[in-house]
Amino acid sequence: xxxxxxxxxxxxxxxxxxxxxxxxxxxxxxxxxxxxxxxxxxxxxxxxxxxxxxxxxxxxxxxxxxxxxxxxxxxxxxxxxxxxxxxxxxxxxxxxxxxxxxxxxxxxxxxxxxxxxxxxxxxxxxxxxxxxxxxxxxxxxxxxxxxxxxxxxxxxxxxxxxxxxxx
Numbered sequence: 001x002x003x004x005x006x007x008x009x010x011x012x013x014x015x016x017x018x019x020x021x022x023x024x025x026x027x028x029x030x031x032x033x034x035x036x037x038x039x040x041x042x043x044x045x046x047x048x049x050x051x052x053x054x055x056x057x058x059x060x061x062x063x064x065x066x067x068x069x070x071x072x073x074x075x076x077x078x079x080x081x082x083x084x085x086x087x088x089x090x091x092x093x094x095x096x097x098x099x100x101x102x103x104x105x106x107x108x109x110x111x112x113x114x115x116x117x118x119x120x121x122x123x124x125x126x127x128x129x130x131x132x133x134x135x136x137x138x139x140x141x142x143x144x145x146x147x148x149x150x151x152x153x154x155x156x157x158x159x160x161x162x163x164x165x166x167x
Contacts, residue, residue, distance in 0.1 A: 007129040007139075009146075012048040012111075013122070015040070017068055019049045022123070044070050044084055045077045047109035048124040051097030054088040055113060055121045061088065074105045096143065097124065100136050108136045112146045114153045125150050 012019040021039045035041070043049030044065070053061055062085070070079040078084045091097055097111035109128035116122040125146055127139060 007127055007134060009125065009127045010035075010048070012041075012124045012126065014043075014052045017064060018042055019046060019052065019124070041103065042068075042071065042073070044068060045073055045099065045102035046126075047097040047099040047111035047128070048126045049097075050088060050091055050099070051111045051113055051124050052121055053084075054091035054097065061085075073103050074101055076100065076102045076105075078102065096140075097126070098136060099128070101131065106131050108134065108139060110136065110139045110143065110146070112143065112150045114150045116154065123150075123153065125153070 011022045013022055018040045019042075021035060021041070041049060043053050053064070056064065065081050065084060070081065070084065071077070072079050078087055095113070097109075099107070099109040101107060107128055108131045109126050111124045111126035113121040114123040114125060127142060127146060129139060
């Protein structure tokens, strides 16, 4: 997918109250963000983190959100729990996570879930780019490829992941 889009793709997993990058395929552009494998990122302001939150059972999601410190990373970061809940409901309906400069100013991202055998999100595949190069709407054209990669990864039952398919 990264080659098709020409932007960075990553694979994340939920780890407590944050996400962790398991794999990452960097774009060939000089202008890109530096978030290496193993990076821990917040849930409430990343495309992947919001997708994990959106797919939780409502009571569990509320408990987790209420336990989080909703730190402002940019002027666009959602820091109000109610507003975040409303935002997550829309993400749950669409099945796609998004970040339009909420974590890093000028960075846009889209994410899709990798659904396991138990019908739970076990991983999230995301793509991100500087907004000066691609808008969030422009990234949406790559959703079929992201979903295809997620389906291929899910077919391995979220046990033996094939990160090459994801990225």
